[in-house]
Amino acid sequence: MTSYDYLIIGSGPGGTTAAKIISEYTNSTIAVVEEGSRNSSKINMGSFEDLSKRYRYGGAEIVFGSPSTSIAEGRGLGGGSEVNSGIYHRIPNQKVENWSKNFNIENLSTESLQDDYSYIENWLKIDNSNQNSKGLSKVIKNCAIKKNLEFEECKTWNKNKSSNVKNSMSVAFYDTEPKNINLYLNTKVNKIFFDSNRLATEVECFDGKSKFNIKFKFLIIACGTFQTPLLLHRSGYKFSNNLSFGIHPHLKIGAYFKEKILGEEIVSSCQIKLPNFNASLGSSINTNSWKALFLLDSWNNYNAEFNFEKLGIFYSMIIPSGTGKLRFSKILNNYFLSFKYSEKDKKNLYDSSKLLVEMLLETEAEKIIFPNKNISTLFKSSNFQYQDFRKNFKHFSLHSVHTFSSMRIGNRNSECDSFGILNNSKNVLISDASIVPGPPGVNPQGAIMALTSRNIRKILN
Amino acid sequence: MVNKFLVLIIIEELGLMKTNIDKIYEKLNQRMELLNKIYHIPLKLFFTFMNILNLLLFFIPTQTMYKYSFKLFSYIGGPFNLLTKLLKSYIVLDYFEELKND
Numbered sequence A: 001m002t003s004y005d006y007l008i009i010g011s012g013p014g015g016t017t018a019a020k021i022i023s024e025y026t027n028s029t030i031a032v033v034e035e036g037s038r039n040s041s042k043i044n045m046g047s048f049e050d051l052s053k054r055y056r057y058g059g060a061e062i063v064f065g066s067p068s069t070s071i072a073e074g075r076g077l078g079g080g081s082e083v084n085s086g087i088y089h090r091i092p093n094q095k096v097e098n099w100s101k102n103f104n105i106e107n108l109s110t111e112s113l114q115d116d117y118s119y120i121e122n123w124l125k126i127d128n129s130n131q132n133s134k135g136l137s138k139v140i141k142n143c144a145i146k147k148n149l150e151f152e153e154c155k156t157w158n159k160n161k162s163s164n165v166k167n168s169m170s171v172a173f174y175d176t177e178p179k180n181i182n183l184y185l186n187t188k189v190n191k192i193f194f195d196s197n198r199l200a201t202e203v204e205c206f207d208g209k210s211k212f213n214i215k216f217k218f219l220i221i222a223c224g225t226f227q228t229p230l231l232l233h234r235s236g237y238k239f240s241n242n243l244s245f246g247i248h249p250h251l252k253i254g255a256y257f258k259e260k261i262l263g264e265e266i267v268s269s270c271q272i273k274l275p276n277f278n279a280s281l282g283s284s285i286n287t288n289s290w291k292a293l294f295l296l297d298s299w300n301n302y303n304a305e306f307n308f309e310k311l312g313i314f315y316s317m318i319i320p321s322g323t324g325k326l327r328f329s330k331i332l333n334n335y336f337l338s339f340k341y342s343e344k345d346k347k348n349l350y351d352s353s354k355l356l357v358e359m360l361l362e363t364e365a366e367k368i369i370f371p372n373k374n375i376s377t378l379f380k381s382s383n384f385q386y387q388d389f390r391k392n393f394k395h396f397s398l399h400s401v402h403t404f405s406s407m408r409i410g411n412r413n414s415e416c417d418s419f420g421i422l423n424n425s426k427n428v429l430i431s432d433a434s435i436v437p438g439p440p441g442v443n444p445q446g447a448i449m450a451l452t453s454r455n456i457r458k459i460l461n
Numbered sequence B: 001m002v003n004k005f006l007v008l009i010i011i012e013e014l015g016l017m018k019t020n021i022d023k024i025y026e027k028l029n030q031r032m033e034l035l036n037k038i039y040h041i042p043l044k045l046f047f048t049f050m051n052i053l054n055l056l057l058f059f060i061p062t063q064t065m066y067k068y069s070f071k072l073f074s075y076i077g078g079p080f081n082l083l084t085k086l087l088k089s090y091i092v093l094d095y096f097e098e099l100k101n102d
Helices: A013-025 A048-054 A093-102 A111-123 A135-147 A227-234 A288-301 A343-362 A386-391 A445-460 B004-013 B021-034 B037-056 B062-076 B078-101
Strands: A002-009 A030-033 A061-063 A069-071 A151-153 A181-184 A188-194 A200-206 A211-221 A244-247 A250-257 A270-274 A279-283 A311-318 A324-329 A334-339 A365-369 A398-400 A428-430
Touching (some): A002 A013, A013 A030, A013 A445, A048 B021, A048 B078, A061 A334, A135 A151, A135 A270, A135 A279, A135 A311, A135 A343, A211 A227, A227 A334, A250 A288, A279 A343, A288 A311, A288 B078, A334 B037, A343 A386, A428 A445, B062 B078
Parallel strands (some): A002 A030
Antiparallel strands (some): A151 A270, A188 A200, A244 A324, A279 A311
């Protein structure tokens, strides 16, 4: 049977950061097992090929609730980094302080993460120069300046300044053919075996043809927010708490402009921050097929004269106070997800959306379209009432591309210790979005990589 | 898994041109295969049931049967509404992607 010093399940930002640091600082034998395959980085974002090859379940997963929220997770070599929009954020300082306090996390502060941030930012060649906002990002930036609101021009992680190729994990690490790393592609880990001393000893894998086992001294699980607890559940692991999870729900809002929108941009590089509403505003994926999908809930707006080039899709994203529940079904051997929005979440989503609507109508937008058949199209003279929004809240289509916190680190209501070591086990480290203690309020990839770097260094020391 | 009539009915309901139906149908079935097993299995059972119903109600034209069944599902709401929404979403995404490719 094959044996390694470190076995890493999952090749997303968490798993790959772990693999890189271990391979750089030790002479250990390392294997990375990835369920998906290696995909081209030239696939168009949001296309059929993108969704079917680079997303789990074709990009369609439902979190039940009122309303249900659709979520999407990456799958394949590089995991979520391959489908990430390519913008980078450090964890906001206030969040780090709150997490440290609320979950009793040892030695976690912005200062203690400085070396980790530097390491990641050098590796991914984070572009610190100011981005030249174009297309809908320019609209967002102008709105913020006009209203004197706080805005951020996000940093990007492109391979080089002249290319649009993202420095995803496959590009930044696996394409360089790292030494000392054995990569098992298209291989799924079915089960982890634990011995009587609570040590994980081996895993059972399936490569589509046959089952085989791999032994290891230390196991790093980096399968993602839902797949990591599912794998542990299938392995007979008993969780210490009822599992929950977090998302960044966003409501899409369509603005129909007088003129065609100029400038090519798939997602927003400029975001408006609304700390009073725990929200941020930006522009969303803006290809014709995604604009059509947005219109589906208010299809009466679509007719032969409708010009997709005049439609811009924006979003209002909140940091919810409500939480999700992750439950397992013994019969189906799978999980069910549900999320309950609090009244505060609804109000924050309304307030931030209202502000976005007002700002867009003050620019060149002719009308505002909501993805809700019961909310009529808004014009400059329209009055957007909270009662209407609240009454029809369950009919909205909400989305989240960020999922996290199912196995958060810490010493309070946590499944891992302060450094990601799984409770009730001694040689298993969790290293993906599931360890992020709470909603970072920004793209979580930077948080996943920084926390992984911190935890791996602690283990190696 | 999904009947081609269903694609035609949804395209018709949305007032879109009946182009690239075969490609959209093919992509829709591929997308359904990728779904999480907990949704894929009940959906497969559901569409099998619809096909059996279609055989039993042989005197009603297939397109008419699907059309009114899905109108009923949209009206009932709950999981049936989610199902029609899912199918419509996939069809709209692929319809406009194919339109661009043309």
